Amino acid sequence: MRVTFPHMGNLYICLKAMLQYLGVDVVVPPPSSKKTLTLGVKYGPEFACMPLKLNLGNFIEAYGLGADTIIMAGGCGPCRFGYYAQIEYAILKDIGYEFQLIVIEPPERHISELFNKIRHITGNRSWWQVIQAIRFGYQKARAVDEIEMAAFKIRPRELVFGATDIAYRSALSLIDSASSPNELDRAKKRAGVIMAGVVLDESRPVLKIGLTGEIFTLLEPYSNLDVERHIGYLGAEVDRSIYLSEWVNDHLFLGMLKGLRSRKDACSAASPYLRHFVGGHGQETVGSAVNYARAGFDGLVQVFPFTCMPEIVAESILPEVSTEYGIPILTLIMDEHTGKTGIITRLEAFIDLLERKKEFRRHAFS
Numbered sequence: 541m542r543v544t545f546p547h548m549g550n551l552y553i554c555l556k557a558m559l560q561y562l563g564v565d566v567v568v569p570p571p572s573s574k575k576t577l578t579l580g581v582k583y584g585p586e587f588a589c590m591p592l593k594l595n596l597g598n599f600i601e602a603y604g605l606g607a608d609t610i611i612m613a614g615g616c617g618p619c620r621f622g623y624y625a626q627i628e629y630a631i632l633k634d635i636g637y638e639f640q641l642i643v644i645e646p647p648e649r650h651i652s653e654l655f656n657k658i659r660h661i662t663g664n665r666s667w668w669q670v671i672q673a674i675r676f677g678y679q680k681a682r683a684v685d686e687i688e689m690a691a692f693k694i695r696p697r698e699l700v701f702g703a704t705d706i707a708y709r710s711a712l713s714l715i716d717s718a719s720s721p722n723e724l725d726r727a728k729k730r731a732g733v734i735m736a737g738v739v740l741d742e743s744r745p746v747l748k749i750g751l752t753g754e755i756f757t758l759l760e761p762y763s764n765l766d767v768e769r770h771i772g773y774l775g776a777e778v779d780r781s782i783y784l785s786e787w788v789n790d791h792l793f794l795g796m797l798k799g800l801r802s803r804k805d806a807c808s809a810a811s812p813y814l815r816h817f818v819g820g821h822g823q824e825t826v827g828s829a830v831n832y833a834r835a836g837f838d839g840l841v842q843v844f845p846f847t848c849m850p851e852i853v854a855e856s857i858l859p860e861v862s863t864e865y866g867i868p869i870l871t872l873i874m875d876e877h878t879g880k881t882g883i884i885t886r887l888e889a890f891i892d893l894l895e896r897k898k899e900f901r902r903h904a905f906s
């Protein structure tokens with residue numbers, strides 16, 4: 541069995557670590573690229589959201605590298621994600637790619653369904669080893685998130701253009717190569733030193749922008765056209781409303797780890813505007829917009845794929861949040877036709893507006 545999974549930002553670092561810890565043969569697809577999207581667009585339904593198309597492309601590319609088994613998360617709606625895995629599997633079968641599909645999702649009848657699937661992947665490993673592997677994957681997720689947060693902070697302040705990207709890539713590769721918890725501890729320390737080594741101009745005025753929206757588009761830089769990097773280079777510090785470790789804590793550990801932001805916090809902040817689950821992260825998008833506004837952020841950027849129902853619901857509510865809290869919000873919708881230059885132009889105009897607003901306030905209150 542040679543296992544693959546779809547890309548979603550740096551998720552591959554954690555999943556690979558977890559599976560290899562259990563001795564599973566892993567095939568990581570090449571990073572998502574124009575080729576990946578072109579394959580997905582060719583075989584996927586036109587009005588499917590972009591994550592489905594990129595997933596399809598990932599699987600086709602992984603097949604070329606010898607993968608024969610797909611591990612996919614599943615769900616129960618109300619958006620299309622609930623039947624993604626089955627649709628992708630059927631499309632792949634139709635075009636001649638024979639995979640075995642393992643969908644990790646809430647069991648239909650009994651918890652043993654989920655345990656049987658995990659047992660199928662991990663073979664004769666003990667449950668204790670499985671728990672240790674999940675722990676190792678989670679530690680990598682935390683390490684990756686800390687590097688990303690550091691990059692968001694230092695990018696708009698770096699003295700040498702591009703220094704953050706170089707540091708970010710080498711720090712990530714250290715985390716990726718660590719093959720045991722002890723090695724990971726050492727890698728984290730070295731990664732911290734690398735990130736701290738970027739020379740900064742601390743006096744530079746920097747805006748703060750909250751980035752929120754659909755989880756795949758938030759985490760996968762190819763799907764959001766590197767929006768975080770562009771915002772950073774335009775002189776604003778970014779905070780993302782979802783990090784990998786937070787998602788794992790909310791959905792796998794049921795929020796048991798303390799000290800992390802949680803889905804519950806976001807949903808309670810959203811409650812004056814949206815009180816029920818609308819699928820995906822629609823409710824969290826509204827809640828994080830409120831939280832960012834309360835925390836004094838200068839602006840918000842919402843990103844999501846074209847036709848994403850939960851985020852369309854959130855988008856229709858965000859103008860109310862914007863008016864009540866006086867925080868400007870820019871919505872960016874991504875699909876295979878979205879061009880990088882258009883996105884950068886809109887970000888430039890948005891950041892220009894935020895700077896003028898801040899300047900105006902400074903004069904008005906000085």
Ligand code: SF4
Pocket residue numbers: 589590591619620621754756819820821845847848849850851
């Ligand atoms: S949340 Fe949006 S992008 Fe994700 S599967 Fe649902 S509709 Fe598609």
